[in-house]
Amino acid sequence: MDVNNIASLVTAMANQRTADAIGIAMLKKTLDIQASSTLTLIDTLQQPAAANPPHLGDTIDTSA
Structure with a gap:
């Protein structure tokens, strides 16, 4: 082999x-960014989308 070829x-x-x-x-950086985005999502x-008012669900109409 020639020296130039080896170099x-x-x-x-x-x-x-x-x-x-x-x-x-x-x-690695891409995986870190995806992990961070996934944790944010x-x-x-985990947070409830909408909470019902406190008076809903307290009573059941059994006479209907």
Whole structure:
């Protein structure tokens, strides 16, 4: 093998390693953002949509 070919191969491998590291970092950040968004969505679902007035449901009409 030629020295230039070896140097080119090493450079390409280093560039690929850097690209892989960047891709993994972006994936981790995306997963963190999705987890945060999911927790926010779950928190909003746990709150009741609308509460009934306090007088509703106190009595049952049995004579009807």
